Each structure stands twice: as C-alpha cells, then as structure tokens.
Amino acid sequence: xRTDASCPFCPDGEDCLHLFLSCPRAQSxxxxxxxxxxxxxxxxxxxxxxxxxxxxxxxxxxVLTCTLWNLWKCRNAKVFRSEDESNLQVAARCHDDLLLWxxxxxxxxxxxxxxxxxxxxxx
Numbered sequence: 001x002r003t004d005a006s007c008p009f010c011p012d013g014e015d016c017l018h019l020f021l022s023c024p025r026a027q028s029x030x031x032x033x034x035x036x037x038x039x040x041x042x043x044x045x046x047x048x049x050x051x052x053x054x055x056x057x058x059x060x061x062x063v064l065t066c067t068l069w070n071l072w073k074c075r076n077a078k079v080f081r082s083e084d085e086s087n088l089q090v091a092a093r094c095h096d097d098l099l100l101w102x103x104x105x106x107x108x109x110x111x112x113x114x115x116x117x118x119x120x121x122x123x
Contacts, residue, residue, distance in 0.1 A: 009078065010023055017043055019071065021046075025074070025075075026071055033067075033091070033121075035051045037049075054117075062114065094121040095119070098117050
C-alpha cells in the first residue's frame with residue numbers, strides 16, 4: 001500500500017482532478033467510452049459539462065457518479081491489490097452498478113433510462 005501522494009498509475013501527484021481527468025489511466029477510460037473531456041478543467045465542471053449528453057439531471061448525475069465511483073474502485077484495485085483493471089472491467093462494473101441502481105428508481109421512465117445507460121457501458 002502506498003503512503004505517499006503519488007498516483008498509482010503514473011509519476012504525477014494524485015488529487016481529484018488528476019485521478020478522474022488528467023491521469024493517463026482516467027483518460028484511457030474516457031477514450032474507451034468515446035467521451036472527450038479535454039475542455040473540462042476541474043471536477044466541479046464535470047457536473048455542468050454533461051459529458052454523457054443526458055437531459056434528465058437525476059439520470060445524468062447518477063451515470064456520472066457511477067462512472068467516477070468505478071474509476072475510484074479501479075484506483076483502489078491498483079493500490080490495495082496491485083491489480084491493473086482493463087477498461088472493459090471498469091465499464092462492466094459501471095454496467096452492473098447502473099442495473100442494480102435502476103431498481104431504486106421511483107419511476108418506470110427513470111428505471112428504463114438507467115437500464116439504457118447501463119447498456120452504453122457494454123456496447
């Protein structure tokens with residue numbers, strides 16, 4: 001386990017911006033999803049930029065939260081188990097989480113949207 005503030009994937013220092021946007025590992029995942037986040041300059045902006053182009057705010061924040069959560073889990077797999085997860089593994093976990101989370105939706109339309117988004121990650 002690391003005791004310093006360096007990124008587990010590259011020689012740079014690790015902070016939120018680096019972990020989720022500027023790290024080559026994160027950039028690889030965003031590219032895998034075919035999303036261009038080069039215009040995003042800070043994490044807060046991700047909630048405004050709407051990289052998934054989803055009009056429903058509840059769905060948009062859920063999909064973004066799921067994606068960031070699974071990038072975090074990818075980082076933890078590297079730090080705590082020395083495992084390098086593939087983009088396909090991270091995307092599959094996003095798919096599974098969104099399917100699971102869709103069962104908590106209060107409306108059928110929200111549930112349907114999350115199921116659609118879950119399929120985006122395995123397409």
